[in-house]
Amino acid sequence: xxxxxxxxxxxxxxxxxxxxxxxxxxxxxxxxxxxxxxxxxxxxxxxxxxxxxxxxxxxxxxxxxxxxxxxxxxxxxxxxxxxxxxxxxxxxxxxxxxxxxxxxxxxxxxxxxxxxxxxxxxxxxxxxxxxxxxxxx
Numbered sequence: 001x002x003x004x005x006x007x008x009x010x011x012x013x014x015x016x017x018x019x020x021x022x023x024x025x026x027x028x029x030x031x032x033x034x035x036x037x038x039x040x041x042x043x044x045x046x047x048x049x050x051x052x053x054x055x056x057x058x059x060x061x062x063x064x065x066x067x068x069x070x071x072x073x074x075x076x077x078x079x080x081x082x083x084x085x086x087x088x089x090x091x092x093x094x095x096x097x098x099x100x101x102x103x104x105x106x107x108x109x110x111x112x113x114x115x116x117x118x119x120x121x122x123x124x125x126x127x128x129x130x131x132x133x134x135x136x137x
Contacts, residue, residue, distance in 0.1 A: 082109070 089102045 086102060086106060089098070094102070
């Protein structure tokens with residue numbers, strides 16, 4: 001009679017489930033621990049990679065700034081050379097044709113300087129706008 005009752009109520013299944021329950025908890029806990037350890041390892045690796053990339057960017061930025069500084073220096077030297085040449089050519093004894101050409105060169109350089117100043121102003125304004133811009137989210 002007890003055997004039939006046990007079979008009808010699923011006593012064997014319930015007993016097996018009760019016995020296996022602590023083992024299932026242990027398996028779940030170890031799976032969660034492994035997942036957590038794997039995620040921590042991945043995050044650590046990504047943070048290390050980000051640090052390396054940041055150092056590489058800083059190195060590139062420093063190199064580019066040095067190159068730009070050298071280019072500015074060369075451009076300023078060339079600009080001063082042209083100004084010196086124009087000063088030499090600024091003489092009353094020059095033929096009229098040459099005086100007209102020197103004046104054209106001076107006018108062209110003045111227009112170029114104005115255009116450069118407008119470009120610098122535009123760049124400055126864009127930088128200021130980028131700092132105060134509010135995202136439209």
